[in-house]
Amino acid sequence: MRNLFLLISVALALGLTGCGGGGGSSTTTVVTPPVVVPTIANQIAVTVNQGLSGEPNTPNVSVTICVPGTTTCQVIPNVLLDTGSFGLRLFASSITIPLPTRTDGGGTLTNCAQFGLGTTYGSVQLADIKLAGEIASNTAIQVIADPNFSTVPGACANGGVQVTSAAILRSNGILGIGSEPVDCPACVSSAGQGVYFICTSSSSCTQTTVAAALQVTNPIANFPQDNNGDLITLPALTASGATSANGTLTFGIGTQTNNALGSAAIYTTTPFSNTSQFYDTFTTVFNGGSNLAFVDSGSNATFFDDGSITQCNISTGFYCPTSTLALTAVMQGVNGTNSAQNFSVANAQTLFDNGEFATNNIGGTTQAGVFDWGLPFFFGRTIYTALDGHSTPGGTGPYVAF
Amino acid sequence: MKPNRWLTQVAFACLAISPLAHAALGGSAQSVQADQASMGASRTAANQALNAVQGNYSVQSMTLPSGTVVHEYLSNTGIVFAVTWLGSAMPDLHQILGAYTSGATDAIQAYRAQHPGIGPVSVTANNMVIQASGHMGVYAGRAYLPSALPAGVALNEIQ
Numbered sequence: 244m245r246n247l248f249l250l251i252s253v254a255l256a257l258g259l260t261g262c263g264g265g266g267g268s269s270t271t272t273v274v275t276p277p278v279v280v281p282t283i284a285n286q287i288a289v290t291v292n293q294g295l296s297g298e299p300n301t302p303n304v305s306v307t308i309c310v311p312g313t314t315t316c317q318v319i320p321n322v323l324l325d326t327g328s329f330g331l332r333l334f335a336s337s338i339t340i341p342l343p344t345r346t347d348g349g350g351t352l353t354n355c356a357q358f359g360l361g362t363t364y365g366s367v368q369l370a371d372i373k374l375a376g377e378i379a380s381n382t383a384i385q386v387i388a389d390p391n392f393s394t395v396p397g398a399c400a401n402g403g404v405q406v407t408s409a410a411i412l413r414s415n416g417i418l419g420i421g422s423e424p425v426d427c428p429a430c431v432s433s434a435g436q437g438v439y440f441i442c443t444s445s446s447s448c449t450q451t452t453v454a455a456a457l458q459v460t461n462p463i464a465n466f467p468q469d470n471n472g473d474l475i476t477l478p479a480l481t482a483s484g485a486t487s488a489n490g491t492l493t494f495g496i497g498t499q500t501n502n503a504l505g506s507a508a509i510y511t512t513t514p515f516s517n518t519s520q521f522y523d524t525f526t527t528v529f530n531g532g533s534n535l536a537f538v539d540s541g542s543n544a545t546f547f548d549d550g551s552i553t554q555c556n557i558s559t560g561f562y563c564p565t566s567t568l569a570l571t572a573v574m575q576g577v578n579g580t581n582s583a584q585n586f587s588v589a590n591a592q593t594l595f596d597n598g599e600f601a602t603n604n605i606g607g608t609t610q611a612g613v614f615d616w617g618l619p620f621f622f623g624r625t626i627y628t629a630l631d632g633h634s635t636p637g638g639t640g641p642y643v644a645f
Numbered sequence: 646m647k648p649n650r651w652l653t654q655v656a657f658a659c660l661a662i663s664p665l666a667h668a669a670l671g672g673s674a675q676s677v678q679a680d681q682a683s684m685g686a687s688r689t690a691a692n693q694a695l696n697a698v699q700g701n702y703s704v705q706s707m708t709l710p711s712g713t714v715v716h717e718y719l720s721n722t723g724i725v726f727a728v729t730w731l732g733s734a735m736p737d738l739h740q741i742l743g744a745y746t747s748g749a750t751d752a753i754q755a756y757r758a759q760h761p762g763i764g765p766v767s768v769t770a771n772n773m774v775i776q777a778s779g780h781m782g783v784y785a786g787r788a789y790l791p792s793a794l795p796a797g798v799a800l801n802e803i804q
Contacts, residue, residue: 296761325763327780357735357784358763360753360777402735403777404753413761419781426781429733435710436734519712519733521783532801535731537780542764546778550800560756560767609765610729610776610787612804617764 284376285469285494286501291477291601291618292487295321296413299484299600300543300618302477304492306331306418307373308340311381315340316373321415324492325541326475326628328419330426330459331372332356332363332385334409337416342368345383347457350441353392353448354385354459355399356426358417358541362403364396365389366442372462377494379465383458385426387416394446398437417541420473420492422523422631422641424464425455428515464630469495472629472640474502475540479623482567482587484599488622496627497636507627507644509637510576512537516632523631523641527614529572534614536574538626538643542617544605545586547572552588554608561591562606572614576642586619669717669725669741670773670788676725676743677705677717683740685710699802701795702726709736713784718803720795727789727803735784742788745773749788 287304294303302324308331309316317340319333345352345367352367366389372379388407395405409415419426427438430453439458440448463470477490495502515522527536529547544561555563567589575581588606603622609615620626629640637644669680681688686707692714693706705717713732717725730736739746748770756768765778777786787803794800 298761301762323763327763329781356781358781360738360766360775360786361757361763398737401737401739403738404750404757406757411757411761412763417763421780423782427733429712429782433711433733437711438734515782519782520714520731523780524783535779535783535785537783539764539780541762543760543762544764546765548801558759559769560760607765608767608776609778610767610785610804611801613765613778613785615765615778 282499283468285499286491287375289324289475289477289490289492290487291490293600295409295415298413298543299594299602299605301414301600302475302490302540302618303414304418306416308333308338308342308384309371309373310340310342311369311371319415323412323414323417323541324475325417325419325539326421327537327539327541328356328358328417328426329421329423329461330384330419331382331416331462332387332419332459333416334387335365335389337409338386342370342386344368345457347453348441348451350443351392352453352457353389353440353442354426355396355402355438355440356385357402358406360403361406362399363387363406364392364399366392367459372465374462374494377466377469379460379462382460382462382465385459392442392445392448394448396440396448396450398450399440402437418462420461420463420628422512422628423515424461424630424632425458426460427453427458428455428522429519430458431455461630463494464633466494469498469502470630471498471633471635472496472627474625474627475621476625477621477623480601480603482589482604484594484597484602484604486598486600488601496629504627504635504637504644507625507637508580508582509578509642509644510574510580511578511638511642513577514631514641525577525643526575527572527616528575529614532611534612536614536616538616538620538628540618540621542615544591544607544617545588545619546607546609546613546615546617548609548611548613552606555592558592558595560607562588562608563590563592564588565590567604578642584620669728670743670745671790671793672725672743674719674723677719680715680717680740681707684715684737686715700797702798709734715741718789720793722795724793726793726795727787729787729804731785733782733784742773742775745771745788749773749775
């Protein structure tokens with residue numbers, strides 16, 4: 244902070260010198276030094292490659308966690324970057340530093356998260372999360388499969404199949420940087436979400452409400468600056484895909500020179516304050532049908548319902564047309580912004596068999612009424628995600644923009 | 646709306662004896678009440694308004710304590726052939742899937758072994774299809790029995 248102040252002071256002093264020069268002798272040449280803008284490093288690498296998972300379109304990042312307020316830190320690589328969830332989740336078995344647990348009301352807080360019929364359960368612990376120069380201090384994370392809380396409460400277990408190890412997830416964790424600042428806004432007033440439990444022993448846990456300030460938190464929301472959202476940039480790909488692709492995750496929207504909105508079109512999504520049922524979604528019209536839609540880096544394909552497209556025999560759930568399909572769907576923001584988006588669906592089995600870990604044309608089936616713009620949509624774009632209730636130069640989040 | 650106390654007690658008794666046989670999917674009209682009771686769901690006027698008969702089936706709508714809305718699709722011949730959900734919390738899949746739970750669990754694990762990750766899932770198990778999508782706090786999904794679909798019902802009506 245002191246250095247920051249010093250830099251600003253120097254810049255101001257130099258600026259004043261420049262102004263003074265303008266009023267003096269006409270022969271004086273004033274050389275204005277480049278404006279020194281104090282910046283915080285706000286960008287980390289995103290790698291879409293074989294990673295631990297061997298599954299195409301898995302964006303991986305490295306995350307540094309530290310015991311709060313100390314220099315006792317650990318780097319955890321191969322963490323899945325997910326704009327469809329909120330907060331950092333790591334497996335207990337991969338954490339080697341002693342993190343404190345979060346207590347609330349006389350017990351330890353535990354957390355349950357649902358991902359595509361998979362469920363992660365474990366204690367809430369506190370860490371300083373470091374991403375480039377950004378630090379989310381004393382931030383609540385989920386520690387999955389904490390051996391101290393191995394009995395999964397029924398309200399968590401009944402929501403899906405337990406994901407208990409990095410070997411099962413085939414990632415070391417999940418970095419959720421979607422539009423919500425915390426992982427369960429509904430839990431502030433409702434205990435029955437199956438998300439938060441207060442435990443007086445490893446097997447004695449009851450559902451509880453939890454104040455937002457105590458919940459597993461999107462680390463971006465806890466940065467002192469660059470805390471209104473993020474942008475993900477991934478390179479364009481050819482139709483045949485690539486074995487890997489390198490991109491960036493940049494923090495903040497319109498807060499530094501490298502995260503300006505520019506000409507990106509803003510598609511607002513529904514804020515949580517309007518509905519607890521379908522927040523952070525917008526509309527996508529496909530084949531004449533209106534769909535609940537969202538943009539999700541944690542989904543590895545474009546998932547939509549079209550019964551006319553042949554599904555794969557081996558990779559069930561994915562589309563395997565005999566020739567690549569050129570399709571169009573119309574995105575509609577809550578603010579009325581709309582555009583026709585072209586996308587391709589190639590034979591997913593061929594892409595899997597060819598070892599293409601970055602592809603822009605894998606499609607998969609999902610239930611009628613839902614359209615999931617997964618990672619294929621990110622290639623060749625910069626996609627902005629603004630946090631719910633946070634202001635940006637493009638308006639208040641939540642929104643996606645590109 | 647207050648659930649019928651006698652029916653609720655019967656439902657609980659049946660659940661205690663044989664929970665799988667009386668869960669919703671593949672169950673009878675009574676299983677809808679059993680689900681409602683087991684999950685503590687309410688059926689408000691808004692839910693009731695959705696209960697209109699759609700040709701050869703009706704949609705039985707209920708709201709769980711979490712706020713998640715569950716629709717059970719009941720054929721005119723008295724079989725629950727599909728269940729959908731949308732909301733901030735997952736419903737109790739064991740209750741909704743009943744006898745199909747273990748098959749679904751195996752199919753989901755097999756799918757994830759082949760395609761690890763956290764995206765949507767769409768699998769078939771024991772002649773049941775289960776599909777789940779959405780993002781954290783917005784869970785959308787459905788399970789249905791293709792062989793029990795009433796004649797003329799299109800899959801995109803189940804949402």
